[in-house]
Amino acid sequence: MFGLMDVFLKNDSVSLQKDILDHVEYTVARSRFSFDDFEAYQALSHSIRDRLIERWHDTHLYVKKQDPKRVYFLSLEFLMGRSMTNSVINLGIRDQYADALNQLGFEFEVLAEQEGDAALGNGGLARLSACLMDSLATLDYPAWGYGLRYQYGLFRQIILDGFQLEQPDYWLNFGNPWEIERVHVSYSVKFYGTVEEEDLDGERTKVWIPGETVEAVAYDNPIPGYGTRSALNLRLWAAKPSDKYDMESYNTGDYINAIMNRQKAETISNVLYPDDRSYQGKELRLKQQYFFVSASLQDIIRRFKDNHQNFDELPDKVALQINDTHPALAIVELMRMLLDEEHLDWNRAFEITCKIFSFTTHTVEPGGLEKVPVDLLGHLLPRHLQIIYEINYKFMEELKKIIGQDYDRLSRMSIIEEGAVKNVRVANLSIVCSHTVNGVSKVHLQLLKERVFKDFCELWPQKFHYKTNGVTQRRWVVVSNPNLCSLISKWLGTESWIRNVDLLGGLRQYATDPDLQREWKMAKKVNKLRLAEYIETLSGVKVSLDAMFDVQVKRIHEYKRQLLNILGVIHRFDCIKNMSASDKGKVVPRVCIIGGKAAPGYDIAKKIIKLCHAVADKINNDADVGDLLKLVFIPDYNVSVAELVIPGSDLSQHISTAGHEASGTGSMKFLMNGCLLLATADGSTVEIMEEVGAENMFIFGAKLDEIPALREKGASLKAPLQFARVVRMVRDGYFGFEDYFKSLCDTLEEEKDFYLLGYDFTSYLEAQAAADRAFVDQEKWTQMSILSTAGAGKFSSDRTIEEYAKHTWGIEPCKCPF
Numbered sequence: 001m002f003g004l005m006d007v008f009l010k011n012d013s014v015s016l017q018k019d020i021l022d023h024v025e026y027t028v029a030r031s032r033f034s035f036d037d038f039e040a041y042q043a044l045s046h047s048i049r050d051r052l053i054e055r056w057h058d059t060h061l062y063v064k065k066q067d068p069k070r071v072y073f074l075s076l077e078f079l080m081g082r083s084m085t086n087s088v089i090n091l092g093i094r095d096q097y098a099d100a101l102n103q104l105g106f107e108f109e110v111l112a113e114q115e116g117d118a119a120l121g122n123g124g125l126a127r128l129s130a131c132l133m134d135s136l137a138t139l140d141y142p143a144w145g146y147g148l149r150y151q152y153g154l155f156r157q158i159i160l161d162g163f164q165l166e167q168p169d170y171w172l173n174f175g176n177p178w179e180i181e182r183v184h185v186s187y188s189v190k191f192y193g194t195v196e197e198e199d200l201d202g203e204r205t206k207v208w209i210p211g212e213t214v215e216a217v218a219y220d221n222p223i224p225g226y227g228t229r230s231a232l233n234l235r236l237w238a239a240k241p242s243d244k245y246d247m248e249s250y251n252t253g254d255y256i257n258a259i260m261n262r263q264k265a266e267t268i269s270n271v272l273y274p275d276d277r278s279y280q281g282k283e284l285r286l287k288q289q290y291f292f293v294s295a296s297l298q299d300i301i302r303r304f305k306d307n308h309q310n311f312d313e314l315p316d317k318v319a320l321q322i323n324d325t326h327p328a329l330a331i332v333e334l335m336r337m338l339l340d341e342e343h344l345d346w347n348r349a350f351e352i353t354c355k356i357f358s359f360t361t362h363t364v365e366p367g368g369l370e371k372v373p374v375d376l377l378g379h380l381l382p383r384h385l386q387i388i389y390e391i392n393y394k395f396m397e398e399l400k401k402i403i404g405q406d407y408d409r410l411s412r413m414s415i416i417e418e419g420a421v422k423n424v425r426v427a428n429l430s431i432v433c434s435h436t437v438n439g440v441s442k443v444h445l446q447l448l449k450e451r452v453f454k455d456f457c458e459l460w461p462q463k464f465h466y467k468t469n470g471v472t473q474r475r476w477v478v479v480s481n482p483n484l485c486s487l488i489s490k491w492l493g494t495e496s497w498i499r500n501v502d503l504l505g506g507l508r509q510y511a512t513d514p515d516l517q518r519e520w521k522m523a524k525k526v527n528k529l530r531l532a533e534y535i536e537t538l539s540g541v542k543v544s545l546d547a548m549f550d551v552q553v554k555r556i557h558e559y560k561r562q563l564l565n566i567l568g569v570i571h572r573f574d575c576i577k578n579m580s581a582s583d584k585g586k587v588v589p590r591v592c593i594i595g596g597k598a599a600p601g602y603d604i605a606k607k608i609i610k611l612c613h614a615v616a617d618k619i620n621n622d623a624d625v626g627d628l629l630k631l632v633f634i635p636d637y638n639v640s641v642a643e644l645v646i647p648g649s650d651l652s653q654h655i656s657t658a659g660h661e662a663s664g665t666g667s668m669k670f671l672m673n674g675c676l677l678l679a680t681a682d683g684s685t686v687e688i689m690e691e692v693g694a695e696n697m698f699i700f701g702a703k704l705d706e707i708p709a710l711r712e713k714g715a716s717l718k719a720p721l722q723f724a725r726v727v728r729m730v731r732d733g734y735f736g737f738e739d740y741f742k743s744l745c746d747t748l749e750e751e752k753d754f755y756l757l758g759y760d761f762t763s764y765l766e767a768q769a770a771a772d773r774a775f776v777d778q779e780k781w782t783q784m785s786i787l788s789t790a791g792a793g794k795f796s797s798d799r800t801i802e803e804y805a806k807h808t809w810g811i812e813p814c815k816c817p818f
């Protein structure tokens with residue numbers, strides 16, 4: 001008889017070597033006596049995947065048997081990055097694999113570099129989804145992620161002559177060993193057509209006769225937890241042509257055209273929209289949204305029906321989390337299924353639905369909320385539009401009873417926006433039909449109350465909460481910063497902080513210890529060296545390791561104010577140029593690093609990228625400046641680039657105009673890695689300040705409550721002379737391209753300076769000067785750096801998930817006992 005332990009895959013070096021070689025021969029189909037790095041990577045990843053699958057099966061069987069309430073995390077975007085290193089670390093078999101590979105003549109790190117990023121998302125929201133999945137798995141929660149398997153992820157950013165060009169990211173070209181294709185897990189998703197009424201047992205029932213049917217096929221991605229055998233599933237849907245309803249077109253004789261039309265179905269999951277703010281009512285985008293929620297809900301309801309018949313039990317077994325409004329059609333789809341397929345009456349269906357959904361918003365701008373033209377929705381999903389109208393009608397009737405005939409307010413709160421083009425307000429739908437609405441930071445909730453969802457917050461104050469975002473310390477320290485990781489474990493005397501990040505606070509007591517300080521600085525140096533080599537390979541710019549590495553990496557947006565950063569760099573350059581030789585000796589050398597993608601249609605953001613390059617060209621080739629100042633743009637910023645850049649930074653900038661960043665999660669990654677923050681009091685930095693103390697950060701800029709008055713003043717707010725001077729340098733063509741930069745400079749004119757760069761410039765320069773002074777005193781700087789890491793505990797996604805689990809989803813851990 002086998003014991004259970006005997007059937008698990010073995011993790012000793014010899015077994016792993018055999019396993020890898022078997023995959024070389026039988027999976028990759030190369031000779032075990034001759035294979036290159038990429039083939040070794042493929043074989044290695046398949047060997048790791050086998051181990052993932054084992055745990056993933058065990059977790060599923062166990063959870064299925066226990067049948068607890070599960071959370072389903074619906075998101076149109078997941079930025080998973082690479083999987084290999086993260087997987088072996090979470091499985092606890094990194095060293096064993098490194099050993100086995102050494103025996104075979106390969107190096108783990110080298111093979112890890114062969115992997116491309118899974119970039120199925122734009123930015124913050126998408127990376128947050130990935131961090132939350134890691135925490136859900138680590139904390140043994142019964143959870144699933146659902147999303148779309150785009151053929152093309154976020155575009156690759158190429159820089160040509162300083163201009164951004166976009167190239168497709170065909171990430172599946174070389175196969176994806178981390179996913180499992182499930183040809184038998186597929187559902188039909190319907191579009192278009194008409195709604196008819198039918199008699200069913202004497203009752204009138206709506207029947208949707210679709211005009212098009214597309215098949216959704218599941219691709220499963222195991223998500224391993226750290227220090228547990230739990231592995232969750234991230235199920236991504238791909239569109240395939242359906243063969244179920246199409247006999248007609250074949251019989252008409254136009255065989256070739258019939259095939260071509262079927263192929264069109266696949267376009268639904270072809271490409272990720274590269275915009276992370278503005279929403280345009282595009283049919284394909286709406287199709288993507290519905291395609292993904294319909295397949296996910298069919299899957300979820302099928303799973304529920306395996307063990308249950310009574311839909312009143314659904315809220316006890318299912319929590320549906322919608323990540324921003326993008327999956328909001330799930331609400332309407334569930335209503336449709338309960339009404340038209342399960343034949344529940346309206347009130348029962350609606351009550352069940354509202355108990356199941358919770359909604360997190362990542363938006364601060366009322367203008368950034370999703371709207372879908374009624375005509376578009378009605379054409380694509382005729383039955384859903386009827387349901388939306390019905391929900392709205394009932395909501396409006398209820399609302400009138402509460403607030404009376406206040407028509408302005410009624411029209412603001414309506415799910416339907418009236419006007420020349422009628423729209424469905426997706427956020428209003430999400431609020432009305434969710435039991436909880438969460439913001440992503442403390443100030444974000446305040447903004448929701450005062451600005452974004454004011455009317456709703458007044459109506460249902462108990463519905464609105466916030467869960468401060470977090471990031472996973474597994475990816476952002478253990479995987480990306482092994483030096484710091486072992487240092488922390490050594491000084492805390494335990495590795496437990498990897499699962500219980502509050503323990504990082506234990507570093508505080510050693511913040512001034514000279515031994516820790518020395519080791520801390522050394523770890524930073526090693527990471528800076530790695531980053532410096534990367535910069536040199538990419539741009540040919542040699543940078544000094546003694547300089548302060550000052551980094552701003554994130555999507556390019558006017559509100560994030562990369563332009564303020566660049567203007568600050570120009571000012572620094574200008575000062576150095578005008579300095580006496582003796583003053584130059586006092587300058588703290590800086591390497592300013594900027595990276596990030598601009599949405600392809602976002603003209604001003606693209607100009608900011610070009611300006612960065614133009615300024616860099618000038619500065620980096622100026623003999624007077626030398627090593628005192630360098631400016632580098634890191635192209636194609638993504639998760640794996642972040643893993644390299646963040647550990648190697650001394651200072652990082654989070655400088656959005658107050659009131660514009662819902663949270664910001666980059667700041668948390670830098671903080672964990674002991675980088676000091678130069679920041680405005682916006683989004684998550686407000687809470688970071690509470691944890692690490694403002695004295696350990698460089699805070700500047702107008703405060704949230706000052707902004708409206710400042711904007712009111714507009715042109716009468718005189719920008720400081722220093723600001724006018726640097727803007728003039730750009731305008732007058734000091735960096736070339738004056739015609740091209742004209743419209744960018746125009747946004748900085750006093751009456752147009754919406755993001756208040758001029759107003760904040762002086763305090764920005766002061767904060768920068770404070771950072772310089774602190775850097776000179778390396779002992780003090782290192783202490784601040786240690787205290788930053790020590791204060792990062794709150795910003796683990798483990799804490800975020802615990803809060804969601806307890807207060808929003810009502811789920812408990814379900815830990816597989818073996």
Ligand code: 26Y
Binds near residue numbers: 123126469661662
């Ligand atoms: C509708 C479509 C165009 C769209 C696509 C992506 C709209 C928005 C987005 C993404 C938004 C996003 O990433 N928001 C960011 O979410 C982070 C996680 O909560 C926050 O930290 C960050 O402040 C916020 O801008």
